[in-house]
Amino acid sequence: MRAWPILSALLLAACGGPVNNPYPAGQAGGNILYSAFSERPKHLDPARSYSENEVVFTGQVYEPPLQYHYLKRPYELEPLTAEAMPKVSFHAADGRALPADAPAEAIAWSAYEIRIRPGIRYQPHPAFAERPDGTPRYVPIDPEELAGIKRFADFRETGSRELTAADYVYQIKRLANPRLNSPIFGLMGEYIVGLREYGAQLEMAAKALPRDAYLDLGRHPLAGAEVVDRYTYRIKIRGKYPQFVYWLAMPFFAPVPAEAERFYGQPGMAEKNFSLDWQPVGTGPFYLAENDPNRVMRLVRNPHYHDDLYPAEGEASDAAAGLLADAGRRLPLLDEAVYSLEKEDIPYWTKFLQGYYDSSGISSDTFDQAIRIGPDGQPDLSPEMRARGIELSTAVRTSIWYVGFNMRDPLLGGAGDAARRLRQAISIALDYEEFISIFLNGRGIPAQGPLPPGIYGHREGEAGINPVVYRWQDGRAVRRGIEDAKRLLAEAGYPGGREAASGRPLTLYFDTMASGPEAKSRLDWYRKQFERLGVQLVVRATDYNRFQDKMLKGNAQIFEWGWNADYPDPENFLFLLYGPNQKMEKNGENAANYANPEFDRLFRQMKDMDNGPARQALIDRMLAIVREDAPWIFAYYPKSFGLRHGWVGNAKPNLMANNTLKYRRVEPAQRLAYQERWNRPVWWPLAASAVLVGAAIVPAAVAYRRRQRASARG
């Protein structure tokens, strides 16, 4: 009896199926995408979820009114559940309508009116289940019945209903719910009319209730979000905030049915981990059928998903790349997506090569196995990967890494000429071409300014270089020589890295939360770069909290920082250098505490403008100012490398969209054939081991018997 699992494994092997297949046999040949997650998501509630590893799931379940076009570049918004793009109107303080070209100062509030498509339905969910008399089946739920429910799937009855505008308004109210602590409440409180006050009102109401009692948001109206009719709602924004439309493509503004919150708000639900944070309810192409973040998370096609077709147009190269082959097909193209917990890179990579994961990133350990850098410096697949039919896709992320100077620092900061030259000298000395080659395996491009490629305002070619650090030579940007940096250093009053007056060596301090052996080599590299200038760099490594504290108090001198775009608009990067957003005192995102009145003035003008030549001209001026002032060393824009097997289709990197799973296609038969070919079990080592053990046991047994039979005389 004990041997039956081994026998069954042998039998399976005899039948030809790989014995190392980690998935249930019943899934073989299914229209399923296999992927993995390394960190369990913390929140799946669209009011709270913000991390990349969370939107992998929430992006497929929840549907905000807008989405990014899957194929078009630059990134373009289009309606998702909305019938059309929002109608935006501007109003004076007295409510009077203003023309679209009214100056931003004259606009007291803007209104975004959104009409959603009728007929969209929610996924099956017990919150919608009804008794024959139309009352909710599980609200209120009998405590005895709840006691018998162990897993979410134990709720046998489910229902659905049509999506309405009220669900969107309800979710906007939830952003202010003090019990949810939405990460964007602070930011949206500044824009959505009455949201901050609404939060205070809810906080009072929540305090009057027991800790776990249901807080009925329906009783409290919100001035800035109102239902116009069954399918139309309106959001009021303070002043003019053209970037608000991008927020409407994020799960924060996806609909949540009040029934779901009432269902989960019942006593005993939270103790069983039944909550919106763990069992989402959406209208998206998939629903979360299994949520075991300790092992596996499974998205299954939503049977009620509305009409949604694969796009028929994209970039010029998309047709040749086969990305339009499914044009007009109904989405989603997959039946299911299975995400397994895989915490370590090595097993992930091995299973990818065995065909058990459809796609993979490339860790530094596996980079050399996967990628060859060609003579032109361009990455390409290694012959081994090509032989397996693996494909590579790369994309420059809409992110930037930079080294910041604290502009409040008496030595390095301020608008003074000497400090500026010192910052410029360091900017030249830090050779990020070398850094990218050593530490990133070439997965990045040196940054010329705060705007990464793909963001409006970024310029390629000579017009886009940072003239303080680079010169244009032979058709490419070439970093200025160390002599230029030394000259600037001398002009700053530190010839040869020593203070001109006293002769004392210049010592600078680098604050970081990096630690460990990997960080050590990187920090040594920084020291070496400063040494080229004769400047001593002292690394002050600390933990995350102390580092944050230093930044808040302005005690850091030089630091590393990064930013990942919330939306593809230059405002989302340039606001990191806007004076009123300083980290020190204002707790804003301007970590360098940079303040330049001219830059700030241009920023206020630029942020409300539509993309066009006038906006580009303003951005060019702003970039020239920050390049000259050098509050940051613009380090690099990271590049993502992704591998996928040949059976995966429609995999175009889209760094803005969260809901790309619905476009993905797999060829299950092809995958199955490859899995079987790549995973034929090798049995001889088992036989060899048995022989070896036998070879050790037999002489020992013989010796034992001989010794037992030996007489005292031998």
Place this chain on the structure above:
Amino acid sequence: MLAYIVRRILYAVPILIGVNLLTFALFFVVNTPDDMARIHLGAKHVTAEAVERWKAEHGYDKPLFYNAAGTGTGKVTETLFVEKSLALFVFDFGRADDGRDIAREIQARMWPSLAIAAPTFLVGLAAYISFALVTVFFRATYLDLAGVVLCVVLMSISGLFYIIGGQYLLGKLWHLVPVSGYEPGLAGFKFLILPVLVGVVSGLGDSSRFYRTLFLEEIHKDYVRTARAKGLAERVVLFRHVLGNAMIPILTGAVVVIPRLFLGSLIVESFFGIPGLGSYTIDAIQAQDFAIVRSMVFLGSVLYILGLLLTDISYTLVDPRVRLE
């Protein structure tokens, strides 16, 4: 014996209070609730109000030891120490920072841990003792020397190497088992083979050497000579008499770990994707989820003390001369 057990349980109380105080000081004084909030809220759009709201949501908005704003006993009970630390004594672990019930998670995760740890422990113990007895039987021969050299070689290799080597050979090269993963029930058997094998082999070197030393000490004693003089087979001498008399040090090392088998292994679970308590703890440390870390530290202390108590009790079972009074 009952009085002894009760006394030992009472001794455990001050130890657990000490552990509690120490972890409380580490988690709340060195690392303040403000620090915790900032870690969890991430780097974007974090405001002072958001920090306050996070603290309120997670019940960290109270004073450490004395609540002047409280009324009556609330001055003492409505504090972080009582709510977050003393509550552990009644196994009220509270909620993790992601809102999940910690006790429920522990209940769910201890089985995968046990599925790996129990067979590794049992198979390992049998293998190590048998191997040690064989080397003792062939003491001072080339077989003994080969066994000792093998043990030293096995001891010299890092535990991580066994994991990666095992995954490479059995999973990647020979395709005999899945490289990682877990399934509950019998379907999960294929996932357990490799981690158990790796666990047993990685412990073979040091455990067998240790047991060999114990047995060698016994083998020269008078009772062994007497047993041989009676004409008993060497197998009986070794497995009945020598093993029986060497039980006290074996139990000292073995029984203490039995209750802690539930806690799993940090590295093995992480590499093999086993959703046990070891990976739960390491995830919590990485995510700085102190509610979980605190609970696991407390649970670890309780189980360790329980292990020590079981060890003492087991002495009476293998050695009639030992009395617990």
